[in-house]
Amino acid sequence: MSQRSPRTRSPYATQPCPCGRDAVYQDCCGRLHAGLASAATAEDLMRSRYSAFAVGDEAYLLRSWHPDTRPRRLGLDARTVWVRLEVLGTTGGTPFHNEGTVDFRAVHRERGRESELREHSRFVRHEGAWVYLDALPA
Template sequence: MTETDDRCPCGSGETYGECCGRYLADGRTAPTAEALMRSRYTGFATGATHYLLVTWHPSTRPDELELDPAMVWHRLDVLATDAGGPWDDTGTVEFVAHYRFDDGTAIGKRGRLHETSRFVREDGRWLYVDGGIGA
């Protein structure tokens, strides 16, 4: 669990309460696709499966989501955004999320997820649709 005055896992440099905590803990709506993507990364990093599901578009959302506790997310690099602003209805965010995997057999194994995520805004709320995995 992330405390309000801890640094936000998304790497913005702000505290959790000033950044993604507004969306995960306080229920506010992310104003941009990038803000939603950052808050979803924080959701993965903190195990907030409910938040991940409610911010996932119904057309692609799984019925349930089980996160692997051995996967520890430790850094997010946002590489590019296209549209996804407060006046747009669609947007993409390209990012690299870095993780460490510790299942008891491969302690400290590091990896990265490079994805370009697609978002849509419906009824004033940004939702994650899907993502294409990069190199």
């Protein structure tokens, strides 16, 4: 299992999870960010990564990225507010697969303007855990 984020209790702990599931952050993606659980599916990992962007957990994003494609750092912009996530489709990526894709739309706000990121992400298992590999061309 990954090492824990330096954060012991997120200010988001009792807020609804940014990933859109019907749970509070500490019981949903917060468990993955803290290293208390692992993603069971590629979609779970993608949702937890979206939540990591929303709460500013760069360490988790880097830990959950495949080492062959992972950047050295991300430099998250605190002015970016992640508004909502919409999962559009998945292929593979279940507990019985070793790879999978997740097609999603993530809405964010920067400088008062709302825009969206649309991505078809690829995930693979690395050392037994789901990790983000890259994005397929649209």
